[in-house]
Amino acid sequence: MCGRFTREWTWEQVHAFSQPLVLEHLGQSNLEPNYNVCPTNIIDTLVMGAHGKVRIVPMRWGLIPAWWKKTLKEFKLATFNARSETVTEKATFRSAFRRHRCIIPASGYYEWEDTPSGKQPHYYTRRNGQLLGFAGIWDEWTDPETGEIIKSCAMLITEPSKFAARYHDRMPVILEPSQFEDWLTAKSGIEVLQPAAEEVLQEHAVSRRVNSSRADRNDHALIEKIA
């Protein structure tokens, strides 16, 4: 589970899909129309701010634990995904899970199908066209080389629903808006880290141009259904 979340989304959409919450800074957008999310890229996340309001915070996708002492180059783990089953145990994730929750908005995500002619990407979106909200955790790390404070995050993954299992054996944890507040405030625990209900997602094949990391992120073929 990896790839680009390329559909255009707006603050209005974010607001609509997170109704139980009050968003700060509506209208101030650091979002790009098309949004390329790959390991070690910077993505936007929703985190709990002061006064019960939600903030949008850009973070590195690929969690660096606060206790990491060596340089960024020496951190070679793929920590962009965290297994729900073990997130409370792993040294890299456990403190972030307790204190630093986030929601990662995305218009969709990709899985790949192995075919005789090569890898065929499929794009998963919400059936009702709204954004998806992935359960995430984040941490804050100080780069010993520059002193820079780097926020980074990981998305939680779990077993797939039957629908998602067609192309992969894992899927991101997709939260419903009613779950957002308890998640962000750490009132809910691992019990909410379940596969999405069968009726939540839809899927369609997209251009294999998705397979190139150099694809133009404004290329609408990356999310459009192919014949």
Next chain:
DNA sequence: CCAGACGTTGTT
């Protein structure tokens, strides 16, 4: 008590 370690995901 202190010192020291701690690592993930996805593949086939």
Next chain:
DNA sequence: GTCTGG
């Protein structure tokens, strides 16, 4: 085969 870049 394996690592890097996106």
Next chain:
DNA sequence: CCAGACGTTGTT
């Protein structure tokens, strides 16, 4: 996740 690169020696 996939695609794409991966290269030496000598020398100035």
Next chain:
DNA sequence: GTCTGG
């Protein structure tokens, strides 16, 4: 940061 070993 937080858990383990001694």
